Amino acid sequence: MSVVAQLRRPIMWRCLSVHHRDMWSSGKPVIICFMPILVRFNKPYGVLSQFTDSDGHPGLAHHISLKGVYPAGRLDRDSEGLLLLTDDGALQARISHPRFKLAKTYWAQVEGEISEAQLAQLRRGVTLNDGPTLPAEARRIDEPALWPRNPPVRFRKTVPTAWLELIIREGRNRQVRRMTAAVGLPTLRLIRVRIGDWTLDGLEPGDFAVEQIAADGDNSASTQRLAERQRSSPRRSGDNRRLSSQPDGKAGSRTRARPGSQPSRKSGLNPGSKSGPNPGKQR
Numbered sequence: 001m002s003v004v005a006q007l008r009r010p011i012m013w014r015c016l017s018v019h020h021r022d023m024w025s026s027g028k029p030v031i032i033c034f035m036p037i038l039v040r041f042n043k044p045y046g047v048l049s050q051f052t053d054s055d056g057h058p059g060l061a062h063h064i065s066l067k068g069v070y071p072a073g074r075l076d077r078d079s080e081g082l083l084l085l086t087d088d089g090a091l092q093a094r095i096s097h098p099r100f101k102l103a104k105t106y107w108a109q110v111e112g113e114i115s116e117a118q119l120a121q122l123r124r125g126v127t128l129n130d131g132p133t134l135p136a137e138a139r140r141i142d143e144p145a146l147w148p149r150n151p152p153v154r155f156r157k158t159v160p161t162a163w164l165e166l167i168i169r170e171g172r173n174r175q176v177r178r179m180t181a182a183v184g185l186p187t188l189r190l191i192r193v194r195i196g197d198w199t200l201d202g203l204e205p206g207d208f209a210v211e212q213i214a215a216d217g218d219n220s221a222s223t224q225r226l227a228e229r230q231r232s233s234p235r236r237s238g239d240n241r242r243l244s245s246q247p248d249g250k251a252g253s254r255t256r257a258r259p260g261s262q263p264s265r266k267s268g269l270n271p272g273s274k275s276g277p278n279p280g281k282q283r
Contacts, residue, residue: 036086037088038084038085038198038212039069039084040211041064041084041203042080042081043079043205044150047059047063049073049075051064064208070085070087071083071092073171073195079191080189080190080191080192081106081190081192081200082200084195086213098171101169103168103169104169104192104195105165105167105193106165106190106193107165107191108165108185108189108191109153109164109188110161110180110188111159111161111186112160112185112186114162114164119138123135128178133172133179137167138167142163144163147204153188161188162185
């Protein structure tokens with residue numbers, strides 16, 4: 001499914017009208033169009049979801065040197081993982097605005113053993129101090145093969161921990177942490193691994209990748225059919241195909257970058273798999 005199908009509306013190219021006498025003898029303007037870009041960023045722990053530093057905490061400018069891109073949504077300072085940025089205001093709104101209900105997938109390390117009753121509570125929705133949440137998708141997962149967190153997670157030796165995958169379609173402040181706490185599972189570590197069809201695939205902490213988002217043209221009817229088919233046929237467990245903003249093979253330009261270094265090897269993280277983490281990798 002293309003990003004256009006996912007967002008249910010074609011992405012419009014941004015066009016400028018430039019008067020260039022050397023190119024057009026008639027003096028007619030030249031129309032130059034730019035495709036929107038989208039940046040996938042693996043936000044490290046402790047980094048703010050803004051470009052400026054604040055209260056001694058580093059901002060995105062320490063990792064992303066691109067100009068003119070802005071976060072589409074946010075990720076708390078003490079959370080890690082996928083943050084999307086774009087230079088297109090309409091795309092930014094469609095990714096971050098709650099009315100589009102774009103699915104966001106989190107892996108949470110929680111304190112305590114996860115019971116079926118607690119999973120059922122999360123699936124029904126829990127009541128927070130700002131009202132009830134929408135039903136979430138929740139399941140236990142094995143401990144994923146992740147990068148070590150800096151600083152390390154503080155554990156209580158007498159209390160076990162477990163890992164939970166939670167998929168929500170809202171964007172309230174610290175929602176995942178509040179949901180897990182409401183069912184008796186305080187969150188110790190939180191990583192966002194997917195937003196819609198965009199994943200952390202191939203990104204180490206501090207890495208970012210740039211993609212151009214191509215428009216499909218005026219095909220709203222076929223776009224709607226694709227979106228409906230995706231909603232009615234969720235990805236099956238064990239399907240390890242890589243997801244991106246062009247999973248249907250449409251052309252797009254990608255650049256992977258890591259400030260101050262050559263691109264690193266791919267992480268063992270595979271958030272595109274519904275079968276959970278790779279048990280062969282060790283933390």
